[in-house]
Amino acid sequence: xxxxxxxxxxxxxxxxxxxxxxxxxxSNGLLFVSGQVGSREDGSPExxxxxxxxxxxxxxxxxxxxxxxxxxxxxxxxVFIVDPETRLEKVWALVRQEFxxxxxxxxxxxxxxxxxxxFQFEIKVIAKIPD
Numbered sequence: 001x002x003x004x005x006x007x008x009x010x011x012x013x014x015x016x017x018x019x020x021x022x023x024x025x026x027s028n029g030l031l032f033v034s035g036q037v038g039s040r041e042d043g044s045p046e047x048x049x050x051x052x053x054x055x056x057x058x059x060x061x062x063x064x065x066x067x068x069x070x071x072x073x074x075x076x077x078x079v080f081i082v083d084p085e086t087r088l089e090k091v092w093a094l095v096r097q098e099f100x101x102x103x104x105x106x107x108x109x110x111x112x113x114x115x116x117x118x119f120q121f122e123i124k125v126i127a128k129i130p131d
Contacts, residue, residue, distance in 0.1 A: 007031065009062035011041075018043075023063045026129060031067045035080065035124040036060040037116065045118045053091055053121050057099050060123055069127045072101060076126040077108045083120075084112035091121060 007024040008016070016023055016034075024033040036059040038052030039045060046052040064070055079095075081087055088110065106125070116122055 007063065007067040009059075009066045024067060026067060029129050031064070031069055031073075031127040031129050033060065033063050033125045033127065035078075035122040036063065037119040037122045039119070045120075049087060049091070049120050050094055052119065053094055054098070056121055056123055057095075060125065064125075064127060067127070067129060069129060071099060073127040073130060074106045074125045075128055077106050078124045079108065079110045080113050080116060080122040080124075081110065081120065082113055082116055084110065087120065088112075 004022065005026040006022040007026060009023060021034055024031050026032075036056050037045070038055035039059065040055070046055045061071065064073070079091075081091060092110075
């Protein structure tokens with residue numbers, strides 16, 4: 001049986017325990033990060049879309065830091081967004097400008113969804129753990 005090498009950021013443990021998943025798992029030099037949303041300290045969604053995206057990235061950054069990684073180490077991104085037809089262009093411009101960094105960029109997949117438990121945006125990534 002494989003024992004999962006779980007990575008947890010400071011705080012927010014109740015959120016992960018409540019829903020029964022790990023923030024991130026290290027395996028074979030890679031870090032698999034669970035979907036991060038723009039949740040406030042109490043777990044509730046940030047209502048403004050742009051603020052929610054920024055908070056999701058802040059939460060993602062904390063998970064990456066706990067594994068001694070940064071967004072520069074990310075090789076694959078999956079974004080889930082509610083109503084992408086009206087929101088994707090705005091979100092993607094914000095993401096690229098504020099968080100993506102310089103080329104070469106990670107691979108990316110955007111998935112339009114109808115429900116994210118009260119959230120409008122979620123991001124999950126795979127990162128290469130620095131040697």
